[in-house]
Amino acid sequence: xxxxxxxxxxxxxxxxxxxxxxxxxxxxxPACRDQxxxxxxxxxxxxxxxxSDVDIIVVIHDSEADAPEARALNLSIGADAERWAARxxxxxxxxxxxxxxxxxxxxxxxxxxxxxxxxxxxxRLEQVGNSKGVIxxxxxxxxxxxxxxxxxxxxxxxxxxxxxxxxxxxxPLKGAEHPFETYLAAANYELSLRYLVQxxxxxxxxxxxxxxxxxxxxxxxxxxQYGGMNAWRANKDLPFLHNFTALPHFLELKSTCIHVSPQPxxxxxxxxxxxxxxxxxxxxxLKTYSFQTFEDLRLLFQNIPLLFHGNFDxxxxxxxxxxxxxxxxxxxxxxxxxxxxxxxxxxxxxFFRWFNHLMIEKFARFAKDHYYPDVPLxxxxxxxxxxxxxxxxxxxxxxxRLFRQRDQPTT
Numbered sequence: 125x126x127x128x129x130x131x132x133x134x135x136x137x138x139x140x141x142x143x144x145x146x147x148x149x150x151x152x153x154p155a156c157r158d159q160x161x162x163x164x165x166x167x168x169x170x171x172x173x174x175x176s177d178v179d180i181i182v183v184i185h186d187s188e189a190d191a192p193e194a195r196a197l198n199l200s201i202g203a204d205a206e207r208w209a210a211r212x213x214x215x216x217x218x219x220x221x222x223x224x225x226x227x228x229x230x231x232x233x234x235x236x237x238x239x240x241x242x243x244x245x246x247x248r249l250e251q252v253g254n255s256k257g258v259i260x261x262x263x264x265x266x267x268x269x270x271x272x273x274x275x276x277x278x279x280x281x282x283x284x285x286x287x288x289x290x291x292x293x294x295x296p297l298k299g300a301e302h303p304f305e306t307y308l309a310a311a312n313y314e315l316s317l318r319y320l321v322q323x324x325x326x327x328x329x330x331x332x333x334x335x336x337x338x339x340x341x342x343x344x345x346x347x348x349q350y351g352g353m354n355a356w357r358a359n360k361d362l363p364f365l366h367n368f369t370a371l372p373h374f375l376e377l378k379s380t381c382i383h384v385s386p387q388p389x390x391x392x393x394x395x396x397x398x399x400x401x402x403x404x405x406x407x408x409x410l411k412t413y414s415f416q417t418f419e420d421l422r423l424l425f426q427n428i429p430l431l432f433h434g435n436f437d438x439x440x441x442x443x444x445x446x447x448x449x450x451x452x453x454x455x456x457x458x459x460x461x462x463x464x465x466x467x468x469x470x471x472x473x474x475f476f477r478w479f480n481h482l483m484i485e486k487f488a489r490f491a492k493d494h495y496y497p498d499v500p501l502x503x504x505x506x507x508x509x510x511x512x513x514x515x516x517x518x519x520x521x522x523x524x525r526l527f528r529q530r531d532q533p534t535t
Contacts, residue, residue: 126250126348139181139220143248146216148176149277150248151260152241154183154234157198158264160385161205165219167267169212174277176257178217179248182264183241185224187232195225234263239353246352249344256280260291260341265385275380276341286375287346288368291339292532293382297521302386310386311520312410312501318527319505323418324484326511328425330476333374334531335365339382342368370477378532413488414496415507420444421484431458432471444495448487 151168155161161182168180184202186195202221209219224240227233242259249257258280262268280286295310296302317334324332342365347353350367368374420442427439436455449455457478465471492498505523509516512530516523 126246126255139222139244139248141218141220143179143252144177144215144218145252146177147179147248147252147257148254149174149258149260149273150179150181150245151262152181152183152238152245153262153264154185154237154241155201155205155264156185156234156237157194157201159201160265160387161201162208164262164264164266165205165208168219168262168272169217171268171270171273173216174273176277177215178273179245180217180219181241181244182219182221183224183237184221185227185232185234185237185240187229188226189229189232198225199223235353242347242353246344246347255343255345256284257344258341259344259347261338262382263338263385265387266293266338267383269381269383272380272382275377279375279377279379280341280343283373283375285373286343287349287371287373288340288342288365289375289377290333290335290365291341291380291382292376292378293334293336293339293384294528295384295386297524306386308520310384311524315505315520315524315527316410316412316501318524318531319412319501319508322512322527322530323413323415323504323508324421326508327418327421329421329484331369331374331480333365333369333376335363335369338384340365341377366481370480381532410501411498412501412504413492414499415504415511416496417444417488417491418508419511420491421487428472428475429468431475432462432465432468444491445487447494448490451490452483452486 153161153164158164165180165182182202182205184198184205186198190198202223205219206221209221213219222244224237227236238261242261245259249255249259258276260276276291279289295307295314297307297311299307317336321332321334340363346368350364353364423441424439424445427441430439436449436458441449458475461471461474461478465474502518502520502523505527506516506518509523509526514526516526
């Protein structure tokens, strides 16, 4: 057992079926009163099998603070999944339904359940000597494309040095399963995610990726090397996948798709609240960072080579960045980076390790408070699309489709 697994042995709930000697892919699904769980595992059952064997670990979880009727519903959903799994398990694809109910109120939640599943996935892959095996995450309300498993395996086989990957995702935009407001809220939430990533890429930030948990895949050894998922600080830190985005071999997987549930949860629920209180939907109520924030960052990132050879105060930067730089002591930090860098290329790598996702977010909030107030989401997206040379109507669904085309050019 590896040192990581030895330190976390108390979290394990050994599964009754030993892992197959050909196990190469483990998929982890946290579930708490998710009535779409059966649809999720049915989608996985419809997937074309990869060359290696597959384990699917569903972690049914809830809190000690949950009401008895909520606990009963959770157990009922788990029991339905168990009965279905018993009929559909095969030697090459096995569904494990495990229970971690009554979690302490302080720790309970999907992130801890996901961590438990990921740690168990590590243990199973290590048990069969496959430290390079792949662990992926889904949400219980998600449904994957039929090529999901094969593309996952093929992606990591084609890129043997890739430690982790983000997987392309979409929210559904229409259908009879939910009311229009639900699809509209999900579309706006996805649009806001894609806007922020595309705006960072436009600015020149090289590590702008979607890093949400449902679209994550990581090798077993890489997961352990970076200390596993720290569920107890999940609300304070960036998602676990952030640990890998700045590595040279991190790659996105765009040849398959995860269809994420549009049901209200987490940050998505705020979009539903706006819509539920406003039957005549007005797009200007949904706001995000001004596009000018990223135009300013673009000026900084374009001048990084000058930072290595020149003086920070001599750069042609906007007032927003000059004030922000003064607040965070950027001049002295850049001087330190310059002293420690062997050449301009090394300096740029070190610069972006410092001026990372967190620093970009910090600047965006600073600019929002002092220079550029939040603007309607569609206004920001229109400005970005125009800068990218794309003409779009001032419509959520139209803009989202254009951003999707940029994020998944293979389709």
